[in-house]
Amino acid sequence: NAGVTQTPKFQVLKTGQSMTLQCAQDMNHEYMSWYRQDPGMGLRLIHYSVGAGITDQGEVPNGYNVSRSTTEDFPLRLLSAAPSQTSVYFCASSSAGVGTYEQYFGPGTRLTVT
Amino acid sequence: DAKTTQPTSMDCAEGRAANLPCNHSTISGNEYVYWYRQIHSQGPQYIIHGLKNNETNEMASLIITEDRKSSTLILPHATLRDTAVYYCIVRVEGGIETSGSRLTFGEGTQLTVNP
Numbered sequence: 001n002a003g004v005t006q007t008p009k010f011q012v013l014k015t016g017q018s019m020t021l022q023c024a025q026d027m028n029h030e031y032m033s034w035y036r037q038d039p040g041m042g043l044r045l046i047h048y049s050v051g052a053g054i055t056d057q058g059e060v061p062n063g064y065n066v067s068r069s070t071t072e073d074f075p076l077r078l079l080s081a082a083p084s085q086t087s088v089y090f091c092a093s094s095s096a097g098v099g100t101y102e103q104y105f106g107p108g109t110r111l112t113v114t
Numbered sequence: 115d116a117k118t119t120q121p122t123s124m125d126c127a128e129g130r131a132a133n134l135p136c137n138h139s140t141i142s143g144n145e146y147v148y149w150y151r152q153i154h155s156q157g158p159q160y161i162i163h164g165l166k167n168n169e170t171n172e173m174a175s176l177i178i179t180e181d182r183k184s185s186t187l188i189l190p191h192a193t194l195r196d197t198a199v200y201y202c203i204v205r206v207e208g209g210i211e212t213s214g215s216r217l218t219f220g221e222g223t224q225l226t227v228n229p
Contacts, residue, residue, distance in 0.1 A: 042222060043158065092157070
Protein backbone atom coordinates (compact mmCIF):
# COMPACT_ATOMS: atom_id res chain seq x y z
CA ASN A 1 0.00 0.00 0.00
CA ALA A 2 1.20 3.49 -0.82
CA GLY A 3 -0.99 4.86 1.98
CA VAL A 4 -1.93 8.52 1.60
CA THR A 5 -0.21 10.36 -1.22
CA GLN A 6 -0.22 14.08 -1.90
CA THR A 7 0.88 16.09 -4.91
CA PRO A 8 2.59 18.39 -5.42
CA LYS A 9 5.12 18.44 -2.56
CA PHE A 10 5.87 22.13 -3.07
CA GLN A 11 3.98 24.91 -4.86
CA VAL A 12 4.41 28.64 -5.27
CA LEU A 13 1.40 30.67 -6.40
CA LYS A 14 0.79 34.30 -7.08
CA THR A 15 -2.09 36.04 -5.37
CA GLY A 16 -5.32 35.39 -7.24
CA GLN A 17 -4.21 32.18 -8.93
CA SER A 18 -6.15 28.98 -8.43
CA MET A 19 -4.91 25.46 -8.07
CA THR A 20 -5.85 21.99 -6.88
CA LEU A 21 -3.97 19.99 -4.27
CA GLN A 22 -4.31 16.30 -4.91
CA CYS A 23 -4.82 13.61 -2.27
CA ALA A 24 -5.27 9.90 -2.83
CA GLN A 25 -5.42 6.85 -0.59
CA ASP A 26 -5.38 3.16 -1.47
CA MET A 27 -6.68 1.77 1.83
CA ASN A 28 -10.38 1.95 0.90
CA HIS A 29 -10.98 4.40 3.76
CA GLU A 30 -14.34 6.09 3.98
CA TYR A 31 -13.17 9.15 5.87
CA MET A 32 -10.81 11.74 4.36
CA SER A 33 -9.90 15.20 5.52
CA TRP A 34 -7.73 18.21 4.80
CA TYR A 35 -5.79 20.13 7.43
CA ARG A 36 -3.56 23.15 7.24
CA GLN A 37 -0.64 23.86 9.53
CA ASP A 38 0.78 27.32 9.92
CA PRO A 39 4.29 27.77 11.36
CA GLY A 40 4.53 26.85 15.03
CA MET A 41 0.90 25.84 15.27
CA GLY A 42 -1.15 22.69 15.39
CA LEU A 43 -3.21 21.40 12.50
CA ARG A 44 -6.58 22.95 11.71
CA LEU A 45 -9.33 21.12 9.85
CA ILE A 46 -10.40 22.67 6.52
CA HIS A 47 -12.88 20.20 5.02
CA TYR A 48 -13.68 16.56 5.47
CA SER A 49 -15.62 13.79 3.76
CA VAL A 50 -17.31 10.74 5.23
CA GLY A 51 -17.71 9.02 1.87
CA ALA A 52 -18.00 9.53 -1.87
CA GLY A 53 -20.36 12.38 -2.63
CA ILE A 54 -20.44 13.67 0.96
CA THR A 55 -18.35 16.58 2.21
CA ASP A 56 -18.59 19.05 5.05
CA GLN A 57 -16.79 22.08 6.39
CA GLY A 58 -14.23 22.02 9.14
CA GLU A 59 -12.81 24.80 11.24
CA VAL A 60 -11.29 26.98 8.49
CA PRO A 61 -13.12 26.32 5.19
CA ASN A 62 -13.16 29.79 3.65
CA GLY A 63 -11.30 30.04 0.35
CA TYR A 64 -11.28 26.29 -0.25
CA ASN A 65 -13.53 23.85 -2.08
CA VAL A 66 -13.56 20.08 -2.03
CA SER A 67 -15.35 17.27 -3.80
CA ARG A 68 -15.33 13.51 -3.35
CA SER A 69 -16.32 11.72 -6.52
CA THR A 70 -14.48 8.50 -5.63
CA THR A 71 -13.48 6.77 -2.42
CA GLU A 72 -9.80 7.11 -3.31
CA ASP A 73 -9.48 10.80 -4.15
CA PHE A 74 -10.17 13.99 -2.23
CA PRO A 75 -8.81 17.07 -4.03
CA LEU A 76 -8.63 20.49 -2.36
CA ARG A 77 -9.18 23.53 -4.56
CA LEU A 78 -7.90 27.00 -3.81
CA LEU A 79 -10.25 29.33 -5.64
CA SER A 80 -8.23 32.56 -5.56
CA ALA A 81 -4.99 32.19 -3.63
CA ALA A 82 -4.14 34.72 -0.93
CA PRO A 83 -0.93 35.17 1.11
CA SER A 84 -2.88 34.06 4.20
CA GLN A 85 -3.16 30.62 2.60
CA THR A 86 0.60 30.12 2.76
CA SER A 87 0.81 26.97 4.84
CA VAL A 88 1.54 23.26 4.85
CA TYR A 89 -1.46 21.20 3.83
CA PHE A 90 -1.98 17.66 5.07
CA CYS A 91 -4.49 15.14 3.85
CA ALA A 92 -5.59 12.30 6.11
CA SER A 93 -7.76 9.22 5.86
CA SER A 94 -9.24 6.67 8.20
CA SER A 95 -11.67 3.85 8.27
CA ALA A 96 -15.11 4.71 9.62
CA GLY A 97 -17.18 3.05 12.26
CA VAL A 98 -16.78 1.76 15.76
CA GLY A 99 -13.32 0.56 16.57
CA THR A 100 -11.47 2.88 14.27
CA TYR A 101 -8.65 4.67 15.98
CA GLU A 102 -5.92 5.70 13.63
CA GLN A 103 -5.81 8.45 11.05
CA TYR A 104 -3.17 8.14 8.36
CA PHE A 105 -1.58 11.35 7.15
CA GLY A 106 0.08 12.17 3.87
CA PRO A 107 3.51 13.83 3.62
CA GLY A 108 2.08 17.30 3.06
CA THR A 109 2.08 20.00 0.39
CA ARG A 110 4.04 23.15 1.15
CA LEU A 111 2.29 26.11 -0.42
CA THR A 112 3.62 29.64 -0.68
CA VAL A 113 1.43 32.43 -1.99
CA THR A 114 3.26 35.62 -2.97
CA ASP B 115 -14.12 17.57 22.28
CA ALA B 116 -12.39 18.16 25.59
CA LYS B 117 -9.57 20.66 25.70
CA THR B 118 -6.08 19.43 26.55
CA THR B 119 -3.12 21.16 28.17
CA GLN B 120 0.46 20.10 27.49
CA PRO B 121 3.84 21.63 28.32
CA THR B 122 5.33 23.56 25.44
CA SER B 123 8.64 21.73 25.46
CA MET B 124 10.58 18.98 27.20
CA ASP B 125 14.06 17.52 27.00
CA CYS B 126 15.15 13.94 27.48
CA ALA B 127 18.50 12.14 27.38
CA GLU B 128 18.90 9.44 24.78
CA GLY B 129 18.22 6.00 26.22
CA ARG B 130 16.18 7.35 29.12
CA ALA B 131 12.41 7.24 29.46
CA ALA B 132 10.50 10.26 28.17
CA ASN B 133 7.35 11.03 30.16
CA LEU B 134 5.00 13.46 28.44
CA PRO B 135 2.07 14.74 30.54
CA CYS B 136 -1.34 15.88 29.36
CA ASN B 137 -4.19 17.41 31.33
CA HIS B 138 -7.75 16.90 30.14
CA SER B 139 -9.84 17.79 33.16
CA THR B 140 -13.09 18.23 31.18
CA ILE B 141 -12.94 14.85 29.46
CA SER B 142 -16.28 13.10 29.04
CA GLY B 143 -16.98 9.50 29.85
CA ASN B 144 -17.05 8.42 26.22
CA GLU B 145 -13.94 10.28 25.12
CA TYR B 146 -10.70 8.51 24.40
CA VAL B 147 -7.21 9.89 24.88
CA TYR B 148 -5.14 9.74 21.70
CA TRP B 149 -1.51 10.56 21.13
CA TYR B 150 0.00 11.53 17.80
CA ARG B 151 3.44 12.84 17.01
CA GLN B 152 4.83 14.93 14.20
CA ILE B 153 8.45 14.61 13.26
CA HIS B 154 9.73 17.77 11.64
CA SER B 155 7.96 18.58 8.36
CA GLN B 156 6.21 15.21 8.18
CA GLY B 157 2.54 14.31 8.57
CA PRO B 158 1.38 13.36 12.07
CA GLN B 159 1.73 9.74 13.11
CA TYR B 160 -0.61 7.83 15.41
CA ILE B 161 1.07 6.48 18.54
CA ILE B 162 -1.47 5.07 20.96
CA HIS B 163 -4.91 5.61 22.46
CA GLY B 164 -6.82 4.60 25.58
CA LEU B 165 -10.09 5.03 27.44
CA LYS B 166 -9.62 4.05 31.09
CA ASN B 167 -6.98 1.38 31.33
CA ASN B 168 -3.28 1.77 30.80
CA GLU B 169 -2.19 0.74 27.33
CA THR B 170 1.09 -0.38 25.80
CA ASN B 171 2.16 -1.05 22.25
CA GLU B 172 5.46 -1.34 20.43
CA MET B 173 5.94 2.42 20.40
CA ALA B 174 4.86 3.64 23.83
CA SER B 175 2.83 3.24 27.00
CA LEU B 176 -0.14 5.35 28.02
CA ILE B 177 -0.97 5.86 31.68
CA ILE B 178 -4.38 7.38 32.43
CA THR B 179 -5.21 8.49 35.96
CA GLU B 180 -8.16 6.90 37.70
CA ASP B 181 -10.24 10.08 37.44
CA ARG B 182 -9.21 10.33 33.76
CA LYS B 183 -8.35 14.00 34.14
CA SER B 184 -4.76 13.52 33.06
CA SER B 185 -2.53 11.08 31.28
CA THR B 186 1.14 10.43 30.57
CA LEU B 187 2.72 9.11 27.40
CA ILE B 188 5.86 7.14 28.10
CA LEU B 189 8.57 6.43 25.55
CA PRO B 190 10.60 3.84 27.49
CA HIS B 191 13.96 4.27 25.77
CA ALA B 192 13.98 7.51 23.85
CA THR B 193 16.16 7.78 20.77
CA LEU B 194 17.18 10.78 18.71
CA ARG B 195 14.51 9.79 16.17
CA ASP B 196 11.84 10.39 18.82
CA THR B 197 12.51 14.13 18.67
CA ALA B 198 9.13 15.47 17.55
CA VAL B 199 6.04 17.43 18.55
CA TYR B 200 3.69 15.21 20.55
CA TYR B 201 -0.03 15.92 20.48
CA CYS B 202 -2.49 14.75 23.11
CA ILE B 203 -6.05 14.69 21.74
CA VAL B 204 -9.28 13.63 23.37
CA ARG B 205 -12.29 12.65 21.31
CA VAL B 206 -15.06 10.13 21.07
CA GLU B 207 -14.30 6.84 19.37
CA GLY B 208 -13.99 7.05 15.63
CA GLY B 209 -17.15 6.93 13.58
CA ILE B 210 -19.02 9.01 11.08
CA GLU B 211 -22.07 9.36 13.29
CA THR B 212 -20.18 10.93 16.14
CA SER B 213 -18.05 13.31 14.06
CA GLY B 214 -15.34 11.79 16.18
CA SER B 215 -13.18 11.17 13.19
CA ARG B 216 -12.17 14.80 13.24
CA LEU B 217 -9.02 15.47 15.21
CA THR B 218 -8.60 18.74 17.06
CA PHE B 219 -4.90 19.50 17.44
CA GLY B 220 -3.51 21.83 20.06
CA GLU B 221 0.06 23.07 19.96
CA GLY B 222 1.55 19.93 21.49
CA THR B 223 4.83 19.33 23.31
CA GLN B 224 8.14 19.67 21.51
CA LEU B 225 10.23 16.76 22.80
CA THR B 226 13.94 17.04 22.16
CA VAL B 227 16.02 13.93 22.77
CA ASN B 228 19.63 14.84 23.43
CA PRO B 229 22.65 12.57 22.84
